Amino acid sequence: MxxxxxxxxxxxxxxxxxxxxxxxxxxxxxxxxxxxxxxxxxxxxxxxxxxxxxxxxxxxxxxxxxxxxxxxxxxxxxxxxxxxxxxxxxxxxxxxxxxxxxxxxxxxxxxxxxxxxxxxxxxxxxxxxxxxxxxxxLVGRARAHSPLDELSAREREVLAVMAEGRSNQAICHRLYLSPKTVEAYVRSVFTKLGLHQGPDDNRRVLAVLTFLRG
CATH class of the missing domain: 3.40.50.2300 (Response regulator)
Structure with missing residues (x-):
């Protein structure tokens, strides 16, 4: 390379x-x-x-x-x-x-x-x-109510690792979760943030933006 x-x-x-x-x-x-x-x-x-x-x-x-x-x-x-x-x-x-x-x-x-x-x-x-x-x-900033408030503690952990640009496999290793469990959490994050359509790559970026903006 x-x-x-x-x-x-x-x-x-x-x-x-x-x-x-x-x-x-x-x-x-x-x-x-x-x-x-x-x-x-x-x-x-x-x-x-x-x-x-x-x-x-x-x-x-x-x-x-x-x-x-x-x-x-x-x-x-x-x-x-x-x-x-x-x-x-x-x-x-x-x-x-x-x-x-x-x-x-x-x-x-x-x-x-x-x-x-x-x-x-x-x-x-x-x-x-x-x-x-x-x-x-970015996450530590004071913020008003946001869609992130709907996420569970574990979903926020998954999204935090996702915000570093990590793949689902990397999330598995970081949080000691199975691939199917991570996939379920990622889908739940997309749903709770209102990201229902579009390629997963685009939804990941949108989810990260929501997370970082707080």
Whole structure:
């Protein structure tokens, strides 16, 4: 699998590239800013890119802006946005844009090579990845009555794991439930949130949005 890395910190950029190479990925480019990333992708699109949320020249939202541009120009390229801090509003903006093959991960997760590799593979396959810390921050906000109040404690646990972009199989492992039990809980979540029609992938994204918005 071919990936590209964009981060203005040379040591971090080189470190991530090395970790990905050791994990079996081909790092096609490692660049210091968003414009260089966009040019590299345009020249030879990879399967996925990892991009820092803050890069030159303003160090604000260059990574998110690059992610939006890549979704328009290269929808088949997975985008994993990396952030040094928990910034839930940026993660929510990424999800609400309707992006597939997108993710938001804290840089501290990079130290866990297996987790990083799994996140890259999931966005490359069109999945959604949200850092567990960001999910927790969003869910912890004060909120008024919402459809989530109709969910049982176990259904909320299932939806919380789903919000990280995990599959039913991953939910089974995390919560020690059988596949049929997880399927039943997922169906119940869809029903209680009013998501009665449409492909399961779309309903999962809509359910996650409901959960994160609170």
């Amino acid at each position: 071919r990936v590209m890395v964009a981060d203005d910190a040379a040591l971090f950029r080189a470190g991530v590239a090395r970790l990905l190479t050791d994990a079996g990925f081909e790092v096609a480019a490692a660049v210091p800013d968003a414009q260089a990333l966009l040019a590299a992708v345009a020249a030879d699109p990879p399967d996925a890119v990892l991009v820092d949320i803050r890069m030159p020249p303003t160090h604000t939202t260059e990574g998110l802006d690059a992610a939006a541009t890549l979704r328009e120009r290269h929808p088949g390229v997975g985008v994993l946005v990396l952030s040094a801090h928990v910034e839930p509003h940026y993660a929510l903006a990424l999800i609400e844009s309707g992006a597939s093959g997108a993710g938001y991960l804290l840089k501290e997760r990079v130290a866990d090579v297996d987790e990083l590799a799994d996140a890259v593979r999931r966005v490359a396959a069109g999945g959604l990845v949200v850092d567990p810390s960001v999910v927790a921050a």
